[in-house]
Amino acid sequence: MTMKYAALLRGINVSGHKKVPMAELRTVLGELGHGDIATYLQSGNAVFSSDNDDEEALAATLEEAIERRFGFTVGCLVRSGSYLGAVADACPFPAAELAGRQLHVTYFGQPVDAGRFASVDAEKFLPEEFRVGDRALYLYAPDGLGRSKLAAALSRPALNKGLTATSRNWNTVEKLVEMTRV
Template identity: 75%
Template sequence: MATRYAALLRGINVGGHKKVPMAELREVLSELGHTDVATHLQSGNAVFSTDTDDGEQALAADLERAIAGRFGFAVDCLVRDGAYLRAIVDDCPFPAAELEGRQLHVTYFSAPVTPARFAAVDAAEFAPEAFRLGDRALYLYAPDGLGRSRLADVLARPALLKGTVATSRNWNTVRRLAELTDLTNPTG
Protein backbone atom coordinates (compact mmCIF):
# COMPACT_ATOMS: atom_id res chain seq x y z
CA MET A 1 0.00 0.00 0.00
CA ALA A 2 1.22 3.48 -0.85
CA THR A 3 2.20 5.99 1.79
CA ARG A 4 1.37 9.65 1.39
CA TYR A 5 4.12 12.19 2.04
CA ALA A 6 4.72 15.92 1.97
CA ALA A 7 7.95 17.41 0.66
CA LEU A 8 8.91 20.71 2.28
CA LEU A 9 11.44 22.64 0.23
CA ARG A 10 13.47 25.29 2.00
CA GLY A 11 14.08 28.76 0.60
CA ILE A 12 12.67 28.54 -2.91
CA ASN A 13 10.76 31.22 -4.83
CA VAL A 14 11.68 33.89 -2.27
CA GLY A 15 12.74 37.28 -3.60
CA GLY A 16 13.44 35.95 -7.07
CA HIS A 17 15.98 33.41 -5.85
CA LYS A 18 15.98 29.66 -6.45
CA LYS A 19 12.99 29.67 -8.78
CA VAL A 20 11.24 26.30 -8.82
CA PRO A 21 7.97 26.43 -10.75
CA MET A 22 5.42 24.17 -9.10
CA ALA A 23 4.53 22.47 -12.40
CA GLU A 24 8.18 21.48 -12.79
CA LEU A 25 8.37 20.31 -9.18
CA ARG A 26 5.40 18.05 -9.88
CA GLU A 27 7.24 16.71 -12.94
CA VAL A 28 10.38 16.03 -10.90
CA LEU A 29 8.40 14.09 -8.30
CA SER A 30 6.59 12.11 -11.00
CA GLU A 31 9.90 11.32 -12.72
CA LEU A 32 11.10 9.89 -9.40
CA GLY A 33 8.24 7.40 -9.64
CA HIS A 34 5.84 9.03 -7.20
CA THR A 35 2.11 9.19 -7.88
CA ASP A 36 -0.81 11.44 -6.96
CA VAL A 37 1.58 14.40 -7.01
CA ALA A 38 0.21 17.83 -6.12
CA THR A 39 1.64 21.11 -4.91
CA HIS A 40 0.30 23.59 -2.40
CA LEU A 41 1.04 27.30 -2.82
CA GLN A 42 4.23 28.51 -4.53
CA SER A 43 6.52 28.19 -1.53
CA GLY A 44 7.77 24.64 -1.89
CA ASN A 45 5.07 22.32 -0.60
CA ALA A 46 4.35 19.15 -2.52
CA VAL A 47 2.47 15.98 -1.66
CA PHE A 48 2.86 12.58 -3.25
CA SER A 49 2.27 8.88 -2.79
CA THR A 50 4.85 6.14 -3.11
CA ASP A 51 5.10 2.41 -2.56
CA THR A 52 8.76 2.57 -1.64
CA ASP A 53 9.78 1.96 1.95
CA ASP A 54 13.06 3.87 1.63
CA GLY A 55 12.13 6.27 4.43
CA GLU A 56 11.85 10.03 4.72
CA GLN A 57 15.57 10.80 4.61
CA ALA A 58 16.15 8.75 1.46
CA LEU A 59 13.13 10.30 -0.25
CA ALA A 60 14.40 13.79 0.66
CA ALA A 61 17.91 13.00 -0.62
CA ASP A 62 16.51 11.68 -3.92
CA LEU A 63 14.43 14.83 -4.34
CA GLU A 64 17.39 17.10 -3.52
CA ARG A 65 19.53 15.34 -6.17
CA ALA A 66 16.75 15.55 -8.76
CA ILE A 67 16.16 19.26 -8.09
CA ALA A 68 19.89 20.01 -8.34
CA GLY A 69 20.04 18.11 -11.63
CA ARG A 70 16.99 19.86 -13.06
CA PHE A 71 17.51 23.42 -11.84
CA GLY A 72 21.26 23.60 -11.25
CA PHE A 73 21.18 24.66 -7.60
CA ALA A 74 20.86 22.93 -4.25
CA VAL A 75 17.62 23.00 -2.28
CA ASP A 76 17.26 21.49 1.17
CA CYS A 77 14.21 19.24 1.39
CA LEU A 78 12.42 17.59 4.25
CA VAL A 79 9.95 14.77 3.66
CA ARG A 80 7.35 13.81 6.26
CA ASP A 81 4.61 11.21 6.11
CA GLY A 82 0.96 11.93 6.66
CA ALA A 83 0.85 10.35 10.12
CA TYR A 84 3.66 12.62 11.32
CA LEU A 85 1.98 15.71 9.86
CA ARG A 86 -1.31 14.78 11.56
CA ALA A 87 0.54 14.32 14.88
CA ILE A 88 2.07 17.80 14.54
CA VAL A 89 -1.45 19.26 14.26
CA ASP A 90 -2.87 17.11 17.05
CA ASP A 91 0.04 17.79 19.43
CA CYS A 92 0.03 21.58 19.08
CA PRO A 93 0.71 23.07 22.53
CA PHE A 94 -1.05 26.34 21.67
CA PRO A 95 -4.84 26.90 21.29
CA ALA A 96 -4.70 26.71 17.49
CA ALA A 97 -8.48 26.84 17.06
CA GLU A 98 -8.52 30.25 18.76
CA LEU A 99 -5.70 31.75 16.68
CA GLU A 100 -5.34 33.09 13.17
CA GLY A 101 -3.15 31.01 10.86
CA ARG A 102 -0.59 33.83 10.64
CA GLN A 103 -0.11 33.77 14.43
CA LEU A 104 1.07 30.19 14.71
CA HIS A 105 3.99 28.60 12.87
CA VAL A 106 5.81 25.30 12.85
CA THR A 107 9.48 24.96 12.05
CA TYR A 108 10.27 21.44 10.88
CA PHE A 109 13.78 20.11 11.57
CA SER A 110 15.72 17.36 9.81
CA ALA A 111 16.54 15.80 13.18
CA PRO A 112 15.28 16.00 16.77
CA VAL A 113 16.17 19.17 18.63
CA THR A 114 16.55 19.34 22.39
CA PRO A 115 15.66 22.07 24.87
CA ALA A 116 19.39 22.51 25.50
CA ARG A 117 19.79 23.91 21.97
CA PHE A 118 17.42 26.78 22.85
CA ALA A 119 18.38 27.20 26.52
CA ALA A 120 20.07 30.55 25.88
CA VAL A 121 16.83 32.05 24.55
CA ASP A 122 15.11 33.96 27.35
CA ALA A 123 11.51 33.32 26.32
CA ALA A 124 10.14 35.75 28.93
CA GLU A 125 11.93 38.59 27.15
CA PHE A 126 9.69 38.06 24.11
CA ALA A 127 6.28 37.58 25.79
CA PRO A 128 3.57 37.30 24.69
CA GLU A 129 5.43 35.51 21.90
CA ALA A 130 6.30 31.95 22.87
CA PHE A 131 7.71 28.72 21.51
CA ARG A 132 7.49 25.04 22.39
CA LEU A 133 9.38 22.05 21.06
CA GLY A 134 7.74 19.01 19.53
CA ASP A 135 8.98 15.97 17.64
CA ARG A 136 11.50 17.37 15.13
CA ALA A 137 9.47 20.57 15.25
CA LEU A 138 9.23 23.91 16.97
CA TYR A 139 5.87 25.61 17.46
CA LEU A 140 5.99 29.42 17.48
CA TYR A 141 3.19 31.66 18.68
CA ALA A 142 3.68 35.12 17.19
CA PRO A 143 0.51 37.18 17.85
CA ASP A 144 1.54 39.96 15.44
CA GLY A 145 2.64 37.55 12.70
CA LEU A 146 6.03 36.19 11.69
CA GLY A 147 7.19 39.34 9.95
CA ARG A 148 7.00 41.32 13.20
CA SER A 149 8.25 38.58 15.49
CA ARG A 150 11.44 39.35 17.39
CA LEU A 151 11.43 35.81 18.79
CA ALA A 152 11.32 34.31 15.29
CA ASP A 153 14.45 36.27 14.39
CA VAL A 154 16.27 34.91 17.44
CA LEU A 155 15.12 31.32 16.83
CA ALA A 156 16.37 31.50 13.22
CA ARG A 157 19.94 32.38 14.16
CA PRO A 158 22.45 30.07 12.47
CA ALA A 159 24.04 29.08 15.78
CA LEU A 160 20.72 27.62 16.96
CA LEU A 161 20.08 25.80 13.70
CA LYS A 162 23.62 24.50 13.16
CA GLY A 163 23.77 20.93 11.91
CA THR A 164 20.11 20.70 10.95
CA VAL A 165 17.88 21.69 8.08
CA ALA A 166 14.93 23.80 9.22
CA THR A 167 11.97 25.18 7.32
CA SER A 168 8.88 26.94 8.64
CA ARG A 169 5.23 26.96 7.65
CA ASN A 170 2.27 28.95 8.95
CA TRP A 171 -0.54 27.10 10.68
CA ASN A 172 -2.87 27.22 7.66
CA THR A 173 -0.23 25.39 5.59
CA VAL A 174 0.56 22.97 8.43
CA ARG A 175 -3.12 21.97 8.62
CA ARG A 176 -3.53 21.79 4.85
CA LEU A 177 -0.51 19.53 4.39
CA ALA A 178 -1.87 17.21 7.08
CA GLU A 179 -5.17 17.08 5.19
CA LEU A 180 -3.51 16.52 1.80
CA THR A 181 -1.48 13.58 3.14
CA ASP A 182 -4.35 11.91 4.99
CA LEU A 183 -5.28 8.81 3.00
CA THR A 184 -8.56 8.51 4.92
CA ASN A 185 -9.62 12.03 3.96
CA PRO A 186 -11.46 12.09 0.62
CA THR A 187 -10.74 15.82 0.21
CA GLY A 188 -7.01 15.30 0.84
Protein backbone atom coordinates (compact mmCIF):
# COMPACT_ATOMS: atom_id res chain seq x y z
CA MET A 1 0.00 0.00 0.00
CA THR A 2 1.37 3.40 -0.97
CA MET A 3 1.82 5.87 1.88
CA LYS A 4 2.76 9.55 2.01
CA TYR A 5 5.84 10.56 3.98
CA ALA A 6 7.81 13.63 4.91
CA ALA A 7 11.59 13.52 4.92
CA LEU A 8 13.02 15.95 7.48
CA LEU A 9 16.67 16.68 6.79
CA ARG A 10 18.79 18.01 9.62
CA GLY A 11 21.03 21.05 9.31
CA ILE A 12 21.15 21.68 5.58
CA ASN A 13 21.33 25.02 3.73
CA VAL A 14 22.23 26.80 6.96
CA SER A 15 25.05 29.40 6.98
CA GLY A 16 26.37 28.19 3.64
CA HIS A 17 27.11 24.71 4.96
CA LYS A 18 25.78 21.42 3.62
CA LYS A 19 24.05 22.85 0.56
CA VAL A 20 21.32 20.56 -0.78
CA PRO A 21 19.33 22.30 -3.51
CA MET A 22 15.70 21.25 -3.31
CA ALA A 23 15.57 20.42 -7.04
CA GLU A 24 18.43 17.96 -6.54
CA LEU A 25 16.77 16.51 -3.44
CA ARG A 26 13.65 15.87 -5.54
CA THR A 27 15.87 14.14 -8.12
CA VAL A 28 17.47 11.96 -5.44
CA LEU A 29 14.06 10.93 -4.12
CA GLY A 30 12.91 10.11 -7.65
CA GLU A 31 16.02 8.02 -8.28
CA LEU A 32 15.15 6.04 -5.14
CA GLY A 33 11.83 5.15 -6.77
CA HIS A 34 9.56 7.43 -4.78
CA GLY A 35 6.59 9.24 -6.29
CA ASP A 36 4.48 12.36 -5.68
CA ILE A 37 7.64 14.28 -4.71
CA ALA A 38 7.48 17.87 -3.49
CA THR A 39 9.69 20.04 -1.33
CA TYR A 40 8.81 22.84 1.06
CA LEU A 41 11.10 25.78 1.74
CA GLN A 42 14.87 25.45 1.40
CA SER A 43 15.49 23.89 4.79
CA GLY A 44 15.16 20.19 4.06
CA ASN A 45 11.49 19.30 3.97
CA ALA A 46 10.43 16.86 1.27
CA VAL A 47 7.23 14.92 0.79
CA PHE A 48 6.96 11.70 -1.22
CA SER A 49 4.97 8.52 -1.58
CA SER A 50 6.32 5.00 -1.25
CA ASP A 51 5.15 1.41 -0.98
CA ASN A 52 7.77 0.84 1.73
CA ASP A 53 6.27 1.10 5.22
CA ASP A 54 9.60 1.12 7.10
CA GLU A 55 10.39 4.72 8.08
CA GLU A 56 13.84 3.82 9.40
CA ALA A 57 14.82 2.02 6.17
CA LEU A 58 13.53 4.92 4.09
CA ALA A 59 15.58 7.38 6.16
CA ALA A 60 18.75 5.26 5.97
CA THR A 61 18.43 4.86 2.19
CA LEU A 62 17.93 8.60 1.77
CA GLU A 63 20.93 9.40 4.00
CA GLU A 64 23.12 7.07 1.90
CA ALA A 65 21.88 8.58 -1.37
CA ILE A 66 22.52 12.14 -0.14
CA GLU A 67 26.03 11.22 0.96
CA ARG A 68 26.78 9.66 -2.44
CA ARG A 69 25.34 12.66 -4.29
CA PHE A 70 26.70 15.55 -2.21
CA GLY A 71 29.69 14.07 -0.40
CA PHE A 72 28.59 14.77 3.17
CA THR A 73 26.39 13.14 5.77
CA VAL A 74 22.96 14.52 6.58
CA GLY A 75 20.76 13.12 9.31
CA CYS A 76 17.27 12.34 7.99
CA LEU A 77 14.04 11.46 9.69
CA VAL A 78 11.16 10.04 7.67
CA ARG A 79 7.68 10.22 9.15
CA SER A 80 4.33 9.15 7.75
CA GLY A 81 1.62 11.68 7.14
CA SER A 82 -0.57 10.00 9.75
CA TYR A 83 2.21 10.33 12.35
CA LEU A 84 2.73 14.01 11.51
CA GLY A 85 -1.01 14.58 11.87
CA ALA A 86 -1.05 12.81 15.23
CA VAL A 87 1.83 14.97 16.48
CA ALA A 88 0.01 18.13 15.42
CA ASP A 89 -3.24 16.93 17.01
CA ALA A 90 -1.47 16.11 20.28
CA CYS A 91 0.06 19.58 20.68
CA PRO A 92 -0.29 20.52 24.35
CA PHE A 93 -0.23 24.25 23.56
CA PRO A 94 -3.04 26.34 22.01
CA ALA A 95 -1.55 26.31 18.50
CA ALA A 96 -4.51 28.08 16.91
CA GLU A 97 -3.98 31.05 19.23
CA LEU A 98 -0.21 31.38 18.66
CA ALA A 99 1.94 32.74 15.86
CA GLY A 100 3.78 30.00 13.98
CA ARG A 101 7.16 31.35 15.11
CA GLN A 102 6.18 30.86 18.77
CA LEU A 103 5.62 27.11 18.61
CA HIS A 104 8.10 24.46 17.50
CA VAL A 105 8.29 20.70 17.32
CA THR A 106 11.55 18.82 17.59
CA TYR A 107 11.23 15.39 15.99
CA PHE A 108 13.45 12.64 17.39
CA GLY A 109 14.73 9.50 15.73
CA GLN A 110 13.48 7.35 18.58
CA PRO A 111 11.15 7.64 21.56
CA VAL A 112 12.29 9.88 24.40
CA ASP A 113 10.81 10.35 27.82
CA ALA A 114 10.51 13.43 29.96
CA GLY A 115 13.24 12.06 32.27
CA ARG A 116 15.86 12.83 29.63
CA PHE A 117 15.14 16.54 30.18
CA ALA A 118 14.65 16.41 33.96
CA SER A 119 17.82 18.43 34.56
CA VAL A 120 16.28 21.43 32.80
CA ASP A 121 14.76 23.75 35.41
CA ALA A 122 11.60 24.59 33.47
CA GLU A 123 10.47 27.31 35.91
CA LYS A 124 13.69 29.21 35.29
CA PHE A 125 12.66 29.75 31.65
CA LEU A 126 9.02 30.81 32.05
CA PRO A 127 7.03 31.96 30.13
CA GLU A 128 8.79 29.58 27.73
CA GLU A 129 7.63 25.98 28.15
CA PHE A 130 8.18 22.53 26.70
CA ARG A 131 6.41 19.18 26.73
CA VAL A 132 7.58 15.79 25.55
CA GLY A 133 5.37 13.79 23.19
CA ASP A 134 5.79 10.67 21.08
CA ARG A 135 9.23 10.99 19.44
CA ALA A 136 8.66 14.72 19.64
CA LEU A 137 9.22 17.69 21.89
CA TYR A 138 6.91 20.70 21.78
CA LEU A 139 8.44 24.10 22.57
CA TYR A 140 6.51 27.27 23.26
CA ALA A 141 8.86 30.24 22.81
CA PRO A 142 6.80 33.46 22.84
CA ASP A 143 9.71 35.59 21.51
CA GLY A 144 10.67 33.06 18.82
CA LEU A 145 13.32 30.38 18.62
CA GLY A 146 16.21 32.77 17.97
CA ARG A 147 15.76 34.41 21.37
CA SER A 148 14.80 31.29 23.28
CA LYS A 149 17.02 30.46 26.25
CA LEU A 150 14.97 27.31 26.85
CA ALA A 151 15.67 26.09 23.32
CA ALA A 152 19.40 26.51 23.97
CA ALA A 153 19.12 24.57 27.23
CA LEU A 154 17.14 21.76 25.58
CA SER A 155 19.62 21.42 22.74
CA ARG A 156 22.67 20.83 24.94
CA PRO A 157 24.66 17.88 23.62
CA ALA A 158 24.46 16.00 26.93
CA LEU A 159 20.66 15.95 26.72
CA ASN A 160 20.58 14.85 23.09
CA LYS A 161 23.38 12.31 23.10
CA GLY A 162 22.62 9.48 20.71
CA LEU A 163 19.57 11.19 19.21
CA THR A 164 18.87 12.32 15.70
CA ALA A 165 16.74 15.42 16.14
CA THR A 166 15.46 18.21 13.92
CA SER A 167 13.09 21.07 14.70
CA ARG A 168 10.35 22.76 12.69
CA ASN A 169 8.23 25.80 13.47
CA TRP A 170 4.48 25.36 13.67
CA ASN A 171 3.86 26.82 10.21
CA THR A 172 6.06 24.09 8.73
CA VAL A 173 4.47 21.42 10.93
CA GLU A 174 1.03 22.34 9.61
CA LYS A 175 2.22 22.58 6.00
CA LEU A 176 3.82 19.12 6.13
CA VAL A 177 0.63 17.66 7.60
CA GLU A 178 -1.31 19.23 4.72
CA MET A 179 1.18 18.02 2.10
CA THR A 180 1.15 14.42 3.38
CA ARG A 181 -2.63 14.04 3.53
CA VAL A 182 -3.75 11.12 1.40
